[in-house]
Amino acid sequence: MQNPKRIILVGKPNSGKSLLFNQLTGLKQKVANFPGVTVELKSGRFDDFELVDFPGTYSLSSISSDESIAIDQLRLAMQSDTTALIVCNLDGTKMERSLVFALQVQQLAKQSNKSLVFVVNMLDELERFGHQLDIPALSKQLGSPVYGLSAKSLIGVAEFTKALKAHAAFPQDIPIEQVSLDAAQSMSLAKSLASEHGISQDIVLKQQNKIDSFLLNNWLGGAVFIAIMFFLFQSIFTWAAPLMDAVESGVAWGGELAQAILPAGVFSDFVNDAIFGGVGAFLVFVPQIMVLTFIIGVLEDSGYLARAALICHRPLSVFGLSGRSFIPYLSGHACAIPAILAARTIESPRKRLITMVTVPLISCSARLPVYALLIAVLIPSNSYIGGWINLQGAVFFALYFGGIFTALVVSKLLNTWLEKSEQQNDLPFILELPSYRLPHWRPLMYKTFNSAKQFIRRAAPIIFVVSMVIWVLGYFPNNGDLNNSFLATIGQFLEPIFTPIGLDWRYGVAILVSFLAREVFVGVLGTMFAIENAEEDMGGLAAQMQADGFTLASGIALLAFYVIALQCVATVATLKGETSKNRYSWGVFVAYGLLAYALSVVLFAILS
Amino acid sequence: MTLWDMQKNTKATIIGLNDELTKMLRTRLNEMGFVPGEMLTCMRRSPFRGPLVVQIQDCVYSLDQQLAQHIRVSP
Numbered sequence: 001m002q003n004p005k006r007i008i009l010v011g012k013p014n015s016g017k018s019l020l021f022n023q024l025t026g027l028k029q030k031v032a033n034f035p036g037v038t039v040e041l042k043s044g045r046f047d048d049f050e051l052v053d054f055p056g057t058y059s060l061s062s063i064s065s066d067e068s069i070a071i072d073q074l075r076l077a078m079q080s081d082t083t084a085l086i087v088c089n090l091d092g093t094k095m096e097r098s099l100v101f102a103l104q105v106q107q108l109a110k111q112s113n114k115s116l117v118f119v120v121n122m123l124d125e126l127e128r129f130g131h132q133l134d135i136p137a138l139s140k141q142l143g144s145p146v147y148g149l150s151a152k153s154l155i156g157v158a159e160f161t162k163a164l165k166a167h168a169a170f171p172q173d174i175p176i177e178q179v180s181l182d183a184a185q186s187m188s189l190a191k192s193l194a195s196e197h198g199i200s201q202d203i204v205l206k207q208q209n210k211i212d213s214f215l216l217n218n219w220l221g222g223a224v225f226i227a228i229m230f231f232l233f234q235s236i237f238t239w240a241a242p243l244m245d246a247v248e249s250g251v252a253w254g255g256e257l258a259q260a261i262l263p264a265g266v267f268s269d270f271v272n273d274a275i276f277g278g279v280g281a282f283l284v285f286v287p288q289i290m291v292l293t294f295i296i297g298v299l300e301d302s303g304y305l306a307r308a309a310l311i312c313h314r315p316l317s318v319f320g321l322s323g324r325s326f327i328p329y330l331s332g333h334a335c336a337i338p339a340i341l342a343a344r345t346i347e348s349p350r351k352r353l354i355t356m357v358t359v360p361l362i363s364c365s366a367r368l369p370v371y372a373l374l375i376a377v378l379i380p381s382n383s384y385i386g387g388w389i390n391l392q393g394a395v396f397f398a399l400y401f402g403g404i405f406t407a408l409v410v411s412k413l414l415n416t417w418l419e420k421s422e423q424q425n426d427l428p429f430i431l432e433l434p435s436y437r438l439p440h441w442r443p444l445m446y447k448t449f450n451s452a453k454q455f456i457r458r459a460a461p462i463i464f465v466v467s468m469v470i471w472v473l474g475y476f477p478n479n480g481d482l483n484n485s486f487l488a489t490i491g492q493f494l495e496p497i498f499t500p501i502g503l504d505w506r507y508g509v510a511i512l513v514s515f516l517a518r519e520v521f522v523g524v525l526g527t528m529f530a531i532e533n534a535e536e537d538m539g540g541l542a543a544q545m546q547a548d549g550f551t552l553a554s555g556i557a558l559l560a561f562y563v564i565a566l567q568c569v570a571t572v573a574t575l576k577g578e579t580s581k582n583r584y585s586w587g588v589f590v591a592y593g594l595l596a597y598a599l600s601v602v603l604f605a606i607l608s
Numbered sequence: 609m610t611l612w613d614m615q616k617n618t619k620a621t622i623i624g625l626n627d628e629l630t631k632m633l634r635t636r637l638n639e640m641g642f643v644p645g646e647m648l649t650c651m652r653r654s655p656f657r658g659p660l661v662v663q664i665q666d667c668v669y670s671l672d673q674q675l676a677q678h679i680r681v682s683p
Contacts, residue, residue: 059639061632094666100639183635187643194666201666208668209651218655310670314658317672323659427633428675429659430640433668 004050006082007168010074011089012101013056014303014434016121020089020151021053022442024161041073047165049084052077058097060104078112085115085168092122092133092148093435095198099190106144107180115174117145117167119160124150131199138197143177152440208435215307225311228304229330236292236334236365243287251280266479274471282463282517282570285335286452288365292334293451294444296327301439306431313429319408320415322346322429325355329407332362333400336571337455340578348427354414356578357588360566361410363403366519370562371399373522376542378555402563458577459570466516466569474513474524482527487513500601501561502554502608515567553607557600565596609683611662612676614650620681622646629678641665642679 011017025044042053054077055070077083088105090098102118109116118139126133139146147163149156167174181189215221255276262268299305305327313323324346332339339359346352363371375392382391474487482488491509498508506528514521522541529544566572566589576585614620624644625634641664651668652661659672671679 059636061635061639096665097641097667183638187638198666201663204666205663205668209663212652212661212668216652216654216661306670310654310659310661313670313672314654314656429670429672430637430675431659431670432640433661433670 003082004045004048005084005168006077006080007046007049007051007164008054008074008077008083008086009051009089010054010086010105011056011121012058012091012094012098014432015056015089015091015094015098016151017056017089018053018443019440020119020121020149020157021051022440022446023151023154023157024164025051047168049168057101059101060108075108075112078108078114083114085117085164085171087164088116088118090118090120092120092126093199093204096190096194099193100187102142103181103186103190106142107186110176110180113176115144115167115171115176117147117164117174118142120146120148121151123148123155124153125204126199127155129199129203131203133197138193141193143175143179145174204435208433211436212307212433215304216310221307221311225308228299228308232292232295232330233333235295236288240288240291243291244284247287248284251276251283255280266475269475269479270471273475274467277467277523282459283456285365286455288334289338289455290448290452292331293338294448296331297444297447298439301437301444303434303436306433309431310433317429319411320351320354321408321411322348322351322355323431324429325351328355328359329362329404332359332364335364335366335455336360336362336568337458337574338451340571340574341454343578348429350418350426353579353584354411354418356575357414357584358407358411360568360571360575360588360592361403361407361564363400363563364568366517366568367399367562369519369522370514371396371559373525373542374555374559374562376539377545377550378552399559399563402560406564458574462569462573463517470513470516482509482524497597501557501604502551503558507558511561515565516569518562518567521562551608553604556607557604560603561596561600563596564592564599566592609681610677611648611650611671611679611681612660612673614660614662614681616650616653618683619647619649620683622648623680623682626678626680629675637679640669641667648681 009017009021021042021044024046041055044051044053054074057070057074060071060074078086086105086109088102090102092098106116120133120135120138123133133148135146135148145163145167147156147160149160151157215224255272258271258276259268262271296305299308309323309326311323312326316323316325325343327345328339328343330339331342336359339362340356343352343355343359346355375395379392379395383389384391470487472486473490474482474485476486478484487509488505491505491512494508494512495505498504498511503511506525509528510521510524513524525545526541529541529548572585572589575588576582579585581587609620611620611622622642622644625637625642629637646664648662648664650660651663654660657673659670660676661668661670663669
C-alpha cells in the first residue's frame with residue numbers, strides 16, 4: 001500500500017496544539033518515523049492521512065542545537081512530497097506572539113509551495129471573556145483559511161475535522177500567494193493584526209496574575225511549593241506501592257507458571273531466574289514511573305511547573321544548574337532514566353549536560369531495598385520525641401539528603417571544570433509563564449502510558465542481556481549452586497578489593513551483580529546466606545548478617561557506596577544515548593564507582 | 609537603566625538589547641516581544657537576586673539577572 005500523505009501540525013508551546021492533535025487522532029499514536037530523526041515526533045492517523053505533531057517552538061530561527069534539529073526536521077518535512085498540508089495552531093488568547101510564529105511558518109510554506117491553514121485555538125476562553133473573533137476578516141488578511149475552535153471544549157472541532165479532510169484531499173484548492181515579507185514586516189503585521197483581532201491582554205492576564213501573586217509570593221509561594229513536593233513524594237512511594245506489588249506478584253506468578261509447564265532443568269531455571277527474575281524485577285518500577293509522569297504532567301499542563309522552575313532557579317544556579325534542572329532531579333527519585341530524558345527541556349546545553357550527569361546520584365527507588373536491608377541490619381529502631389522521630393527513618397532521610405548533596409557538589413565541580421574544557425555557549429534563563437489551565441485527560445493519559453513504553457523500550461534490552469550473562473556466570477559450572485559458580489570464583493578472586501571495606505567475597509559478589517541493577521543486591525545476598533525469598537524475608541537475612549559479624553563500619557561504608565555508585569546499566573545506556581559520548585556515560589560510571597569506593601574505604605578506616 | 613534595575617509594579621519602555629547577547633539570542637528575544645519601543649511591566653522580584661517576572665504584550669516571562677542586565681529600558 002502507498003504511504004499515506006502527511007499533514008504537519010505546528011505551533012508555539014502552550015498553545016493547545018497537543019490537545020488538538022490528541023482530539024484529531026485519538027489515543028492511538030506512535031513516534032513518527034522520519035529519516036534520521038533525533039527529535040521525537042508524535043504521529044497519529046487522521047482519516048486517510050498521517051498527522052504529525054512537531055514540538056512547539058517559538059520561532060523558526062533556532063537558538064540551541066536541539067532546537068535547530070527540530071527546525072531542520074520541520075523544513076525537510078515541509079519540502080517533502082508526501083506532505084499534503086500544513087496546519088499552524090495559534091493561541092487565541094495570545095494573538096501577537098502566535099502570529100509572529102504563524103507568519104514565519106506561512107513564509108516557509110510558501111517557499112516550499114505547500115498549502116497551509118491556520119487554527120485559532122482556545123476559543124472557549126475567548127468566549128468566556130466575551131471576545132468575538134472575526135474569522136473571515138482574519139482569513140482574508142492572512143491570505144490563508146482560518147478556523148476557530150477549542151480543542152478543550154470541542155467548539156468548532158467537528159467543523160474543522162470536516163474542513164481539514166477536504167483541504168488535505170485537495171490542497172491545490174488553497175491559493176498560495178506569492179508575497180514575501182522580511183522579519184521586520186512580519187513582526188509589524190503581527191502587531192497590527194493582533195491589535196485588530198486580539199483580546200486585551202489585561203483581561204486574560206488578570207486571573208493569571210492573581211494566582212501568581214499567591215503561588216509566587218515570597219513566603220506563601222515557598223510553602224505551597226514544599227507542600228506540592230511533599231505530596232508528590234508521598235504519591236510516588238505510597239500510591240504506587242500497591243501497583244508495584246501487583247506487578248511483582250504478576251511476574252512471580254508468571255515465573256511459577258513457566259516452571260510448572262517447563263520440564264525441570266537448565267532451561268526452566270533460566271526462564272525462571274534470568275527472564276522472570278532479572279527482567280521481571282525491573283518491570284516493578286513501571287507503575288512508579290507512570291504515577292510520577294502523571295503528576296508531573298498535571299503540574300506541567302496546569303502551568304505550575306514553569307513556576308516551580310522559577311522558584312528553584314536561584315538556589316540551583318548557585319551550583320551551576322538551571323531552574324529547569326529541578327524536574328529531572330525530582331523525577332530522579334523514582335528512576336534516573338525518565339529523569340535523564342526530562343533534561344531535554346533544559347535549553348542551555350551545558351546545564352543540560354551537568355544535570356544529566358548528576359541525576360544518577362539522586363537516590364532512585366532501586367536503592368530503596370538495599371537501604372532498607374542495611375538499615376534493618378545496622379540501625380536500632382529507636383524512637384525519640386514521643387515517636388515523632390525514628391532513628392531508622394532519620395537514617396533514610398540522611399541517605400536521600402546525601403544523594404542530593406553529592407549531586408549538587410558534583411554539579412558545582414563540573415561547572416568549574418567544564419568552563420575550561422567545554423566551549424559550549426551558554427544560554428541564559430528565560431521562561432514563559434503560561435496561563436493557568438485545567439489539564440485535559442487525553443494528553444495526560446498519553447504521556448503516562450508513553451513514559452512506561454519509553455522506559456521499557458530503553459531499559460529492557462540491556463537488562464535482558466546483562467541478566468543473561470550474570471545468570472550464566474552464577475549458574476555454571478555446578479548447575480545452580482551460586483556458592484560454587486564462576487561468579488563465586490570471580491568474587492573470591494576480587495576479594496582483596498572488598499577487604500578495605502571489611503567485606504568478604506559474598507558481599508563482593510552481591511555488589512558486582514548489583515552493577516546490573518542495585519535492587520538485586522538483596523536477592524543475591526539472600527542466596528549466599530541460603531535464605532529463600534530474601535526480598536520478602538528481609539528480617540531473616542538481617543539476622544543472619546548480624547550473626548555473621550557484619551560490622552557497623554562496613555555497613556556505613558556500604559551505604560555510602562550505594563548512595564554514590566552508578567550501579568545501573570540501563571542508566572549508563574540512557575546517558576550514552578542522550579550524550580552520544582562515552583565520556584559522559586561509561587566515564588561517569590567509572591568515576592562514580594571510584595568515588596564511591598574511595599569514600600567507603602575512608603569511612604571504614606575512620607569508623608573501625 | 610536595565611531591565612534588572614526595575615522595581616516591582618513599575619513600567620518601562622525597551623530601548624535596546626546589548627551586544628553581549630549573541631545575534632541568535634537577540635533575534636529570539638525580538639520574536640518573544642522584546643523589541644525597542646515596546647512597553648513592559650515588572651510584575652515580580654524574587655528574593656536573593658532570583659529571576660524577575662515581566663509582562664510584555666500578551667506574555668509573561670521570567671528572566672534571570674544574566675539576561676535582564678543586558679536589556680536596556682527607560683522608565
